[in-house]
Amino acid sequence: MKQSIFRFGVDYYPEHWPSERWPVDAQLMAAAGFNTARLAEFAWSKLEPVPGTYDFDWLDQAIEILGQNGLQVVLGTPTGSPPPWIMHQHPDIFRVLETNQRQTYGNRRYYCPNNSTYHDYTRRIVAAMAEHYAGNPAVIAWQIDNEFGQGDRCCCPVCIAQFQEWLRAKYGTLDNLNQTWGTMFWSHVYTDWEQIPAPLKTASSPNPSLALDYYRFSSDSYVAYQKMQADIIRQYHPDALITHNLMGIGFGQLDYDQLAADLDFVTWDNYPRMQWTLEQGLDTVQVALSHDAMRGLKRQNYWVMEQQSGSGGWEIVSAAPRPGELRLWAYQSIAHGADGIIFFRWRTARHGTEQYWHGILDHHARPGRRYDEIQKMGAEIGQIGNQILDSQPTASVALLHSYDTRFAFQIQANNPNFDYPRHLLDIYRALHEQHIAVAVITPETDFSAYKLVIVPALYVLTEPVANQLKQFVTNGGTLVVTPRTGVKNEFNVVVDVPLPGLLADLCGVEIAEYDSLPSGVSNELAFISPAPYPFTTPAEASIWCDVLRPTTAEVIATYTRDYYGGQPAITLNRYGQGQVITIGTFATADLYRVLTPWFIATAGVTPTLTAPRDVEVTVRQHSGQTLTFILNHTDEPQTITLPHDYTSLLDNGKKLSGTVILPPKEILILRG
Ligand code: GLA
Ligand code: ZN
Numbered sequence: 136m137k138q139s140i141f142r143f144g145v146d147y148y149p150e151h152w153p154s155e156r157w158p159v160d161a162q163l164m165a166a167a168g169f170n171t172a173r174l175a176e177f178a179w180s181k182l183e184p185v186p187g188t189y190d191f192d193w194l195d196q197a198i199e200i201l202g203q204n205g206l207q208v209v210l211g212t213p214t215g216s217p218p219p220w221i222m223h224q225h226p227d228i229f230r231v232l233e234t235n236q237r238q239t240y241g242n243r244r245y246y247c248p249n250n251s252t253y254h255d256y257t258r259r260i261v262a263a264m265a266e267h268y269a270g271n272p273a274v275i276a277w278q279i280d281n282e283f284g285q286g287d288r289c290c291c292p293v294c295i296a297q298f299q300e301w302l303r304a305k306y307g308t309l310d311n312l313n314q315t316w317g318t319m320f321w322s323h324v325y326t327d328w329e330q331i332p333a334p335l336k337t338a339s340s341p342n343p344s345l346a347l348d349y350y351r352f353s354s355d356s357y358v359a360y361q362k363m364q365a366d367i368i369r370q371y372h373p374d375a376l377i378t379h380n381l382m383g384i385g386f387g388q389l390d391y392d393q394l395a396a397d398l399d400f401v402t403w404d405n406y407p408r409m410q411w412t413l414e415q416g417l418d419t420v421q422v423a424l425s426h427d428a429m430r431g432l433k434r435q436n437y438w439v440m441e442q443q444s445g446s447g448g449w450e451i452v453s454a455a456p457r458p459g460e461l462r463l464w465a466y467q468s469i470a471h472g473a474d475g476i477i478f479f480r481w482r483t484a485r486h487g488t489e490q491y492w493h494g495i496l497d498h499h500a501r502p503g504r505r506y507d508e509i510q511k512m513g514a515e516i517g518q519i520g521n522q523i524l525d526s527q528p529t530a531s532v533a534l535l536h537s538y539d540t541r542f543a544f545q546i547q548a549n550n551p552n553f554d555y556p557r558h559l560l561d562i563y564r565a566l567h568e569q570h571i572a573v574a575v576i577t578p579e580t581d582f583s584a585y586k587l588v589i590v591p592a593l594y595v596l597t598e599p600v601a602n603q604l605k606q607f608v609t610n611g612g613t614l615v616v617t618p619r620t621g622v623k624n625e626f627n628v629v630v631d632v633p634l635p636g637l638l639a640d641l642c643g644v645e646i647a648e649y650d651s652l653p654s655g656v657s658n659e660l661a662f663i664s665p666a667p668y669p670f671t672t673p674a675e676a677s678i679w680c681d682v683l684r685p686t687t688a689e690v691i692a693t694y695t696r697d698y699y700g701g702q703p704a705i706t707l708n709r710y711g712q713g714q715v716i717t718i719g720t721f722a723t724a725d726l727y728r729v730l731t732p733w734f735i736a737t738a739g740v741t742p743t744l745t746a747p748r749d750v751e752v753t754v755r756q757h758s759g760q761t762l763t764f765i766l767n768h769t770d771e772p773q774t775i776t777l778p779h780d781y782t783s784l785l786d787n788g789k790k791l792s793g794t795v796i797l798p799p800k801e802i803l804i805l806r807g
Contacts, residue, residue: 136376136400136435141520142475143513144171144206145495146441149197150181151484156500157197160481161204163502167495168513172201173440173477176211176281177243179260180218189263195271202273209378209440209477210274212264212364214257215281216243221256228253231291233336242488244282247289248356249297254363261364265371276376278440279364282404283379284389288353290333299328301352315626316344334546343546347595347627350542354390362397378402380440381432383425384556384575387545390538392577395432402440403429404479407464408454409447416454419467419768423751424563426471427528428536428575436527438475439468445483445493445505452491459800461505462512463766466802470753470764472528476516478509519784519804526757530572531740533585534563537578540594543627549619550651550721552678558591558617558721565727570742570752571735583607587738589615592721596621601637608641609711613738616642617718618649618679634681635717642717643688643708650680650699658720659695660704674726676704681719688717705730707737746775750797765803773797781805 145164149157164172175182175194183189198208222228222240228250229238238245246253268274306312309325318324323342325331334341334349365377376399381391383403395401407422430437442465447453456464465476480494495506502510536559544555559575566573574585578600582588588607593600593616601621608614621636623629630636633645652658658676674692682699683690688708693701704719714737720726735741744752744763750773751766763781767773773796780792784804797803 138474138524140170141516141524142171142438142477143516143520144169144173144475144477145444146176146477146480147172147174147197147201148178148480148484149174150178150193151486152482154193154196157200161200161206163496163506164201164206164481165204167506167510168517169206171209171275171475171477172206172481173209173211173278174198175213175264176278177213177216179213179216182213182264183218183260186220187259189267191264191267198271198273207273207275209276209278210264210268211278212261212280212368214246214260214279214364217246217253217256221253225252227291227293230287230289231294232287233290233334234287235290235335235337237291244285247291247293248360249289249294250291251293254360257360257364258367261367262371265368269372269375274372274375276378276399277368277372278402279361279368279377279379281380282382283357283361283394284354284386285382288350288388289356290335294353294356295331295333297356298333298349298352299331301355302331302348303328305348315628316342317628318342341546343543343627346546347539347543350388350545351390351539354388354393354538357389358393358397361394365397376400378438378440380404381429384421384428384536384559385425387538387541387556391432392538392579398433400435401429401432401437402475402477403437404441405439405464405468406441406443406447407460408443408456419464419751420564420567421560422464422467423471423567424560424575426468426473427563427573430472430528431536431574431576431580434574434576434580436472436474436525438477439465439473440477441479442468442476444478444480444495444509446491447493448491449488450491456505457800458504458508462508463768463800463802465509465512466764466804467751467766469523470751470755470766472755474524515785522784523755523762523804526755526760526762528572529754529756530574531586531738532566532571532589532735533574533576533582533587534559534566534589534591535578535582535593536575537593537595539625540592543595543623544592546627550678552654553721555592561722561724562589562591562617562727564724565731567751568728568748569731569735570744570746571731571740572743572753578603583610583612585612586740587613587615587734589734590620591617592619593621594619595623595625595627596637597625598637601641604638605641608713608715611712613713613734614641614715615718615734616715618681618721639686641708641710642706642715643710644683644685644703644706644717646681646719647684647702648682648699650682650697652678652680658697660692660720660726661695662692663690674722674729676720676722676726678721680704683717683719688715691716744775744778747773749773750775760806763803763805765797765805767797767799767801770799772799775803777805779807781807
């Protein structure tokens with residue numbers, strides 16, 4: 136996506152406020168340095184107050200006032216929250232949850248993505264909006280709906296009937312489906328397509344092949360629903376850019392890779408203080424992983440469509456962002472490849488569920504600490520935004536994240552303490568702390584250009600992916616493989632060869648047996664001396680232990696305890712011009728902290744910069760020019776030694792070299 140200016144802006148809901156206030160808001164936005172606002176998302180009740188009667192006057196007026204103050208707009212289609220006049224008349228549009236209960240009115244996102252009545256309403260409102268706004272030069276982009284798929288997968292009769300059609304198209308005959316799924320198990324042999332159910336929670340423990348196909352079907356349903364809207368918008372407004380606001384690595388119900396394929400660019404909603412590891416509070420490494428995963432979907436720069444601007448909260452209010460954090464988190468987004476930062480939201484709502492989801496302004500609308508901080512950043516972006524625009528993050532390490540595998544682990548966790556995204560985060564954390572840039576991509580992506588590819592628990596492994604991995608290593612790449620890789624074929628059926636299945640030859644090991652560890656039970660790893668890298672810390676094995684039987688690999692570490700004490704736990708195999716490291720246990724981030732220096736030395740990858748662990752370092756490159764971002768997430772000043780001379784963008788181009796002290800929550804953007 137080619138972008139002419141760096142986008143800096145805010146999510147604005149003019150329909151929540153008297154129109155006399157709009158000019159004051161617009162002036163304050165301009166004074167904050169904003170050039171963009173997202174509007175109309177969730178405004179269906181105002182855009183189509185009664186069936187078939189549209190009211191665009193208010194939105195035209197809001198766009199005009201913003202335009203007079205130098206802001207262009209992204210328009211959201213309002214389909215994330217159908218109004219009562221639709222839902223009251225057509226209760227069959229309500230989604231049926233996996234517990235077999237139909238949702239009722241009162242929140243949002245309660246519709247079935249396959250309901251044809253809802254499709255009709257959707258087409259009408261989207262076409263009316265697209266037709267009306269196609270000629271308005273202030274409208275630069277569209278956001279379709281809002282955070283697709285949040286909540287359960289719909290299991291209504293419409294979806295089940297369409298699932299049966301979807302299966303018919305995929306398998307052709309019932310014989311083929313029965314064979315592939317192994318329905319002879321517990322006599323589940325289907326003799327009519329109409330007998331095939333959804334994997335309801337009430338039935339519990341479904342056939343894993345059926346469940347994985349249902350999850351894929353459910354994801355396809357949202358992809359198709361999004362495409363239906365995108366096609367209409369493109370028909371009326373061909374030069375507009377189309378996006379959707381995704382939800383980072385924490386969200387695993389949709390195949391984001393496929394959802395992103397139909398979009399011109401990706402955006403996502405970034406709330407650092409309320410991520411999915413709530414027990415950890417703030418985890419900026421997890422935020423970094425989300426950024427890299429969202430960028431990885433199209434391997435293109437992206438925007439943050441909702442960047443946190445205050446405490447979040449519906450019923451509970453989250454801790455206030457500390458001074459400097461809003462700006463720091465927004466720069467973290469840019470450091471990972473965001474070319475647009477849109478803060479959520481402008482002014483904290485007085486009404487409705489999100490009364491405590493704080494915006495830049497509080498309920499009273501007097502600019503305060505948060506406004507001042509964002510305004511400071513706005514002035515900086517005005518100076519340097521366009522120098523950053525279009526520069527691309529680079530990485531030599533790829534971490535493979537598979538939605539198919541993720542779905543399959545949702546069906547069978549294997550061990551209650553195993554969490555697939557957490558496993559990715561543990562590995563990512565060790566790399567990130569050692570200042571190694573990581574591209575987070577799906578296994579189907581071409582990864583031949585990386586030096587090190589990490590394959591965490593690639594449970595569902597297809598032949599094309601296995602072949603690509605072999606090719607990568609043959610050509611000199613380094614691969615790291617962790618447990619439960621290659622267990623299932625694409626139909627979620629367990630392979631009938633020794634694990635890691637299609638990769639056994641490449642890894643030079645077979646898994647003799649495995650042990651799923653109960654909570655609180657661990658094993659220990661002993662590194663063979665002399666190890667290829669000086670391991671100093673004793674490392675713990677937990678959750679899962681694969682007992683490796685090398686065929687061609689050499690043993691790097693063994694387990695010390697239990698009946699497989701002395702048996703191999705980590706191996707290294709030379710294959711073609713490359714090498715494969717096989718790790719037999721999941722363990723925690725500590726193990727990867729110990730192993731990362733070895734991984735990168737083996738692969739010939741070097742850290743971006745030497746810096747303290749909690750200082751984040753990233754790089755964006757642009758036609759031979761390198762921008763290094765250094766972010767101090769800690770509450771203490773941090774000392775960084777610069778390897779050469781740099782120009783500091785946030786310091787009016789001041790030259791910096793040698794030892795630099797970076798104050799808490801501060802940022803350096805260095806050219807050179
Ligand atoms: C999401 C949505 C927004 C808003 C915020 C806060 O990210 O996209 O509409 O609801 O959460 O809850
Ligand atoms: Zn449905």
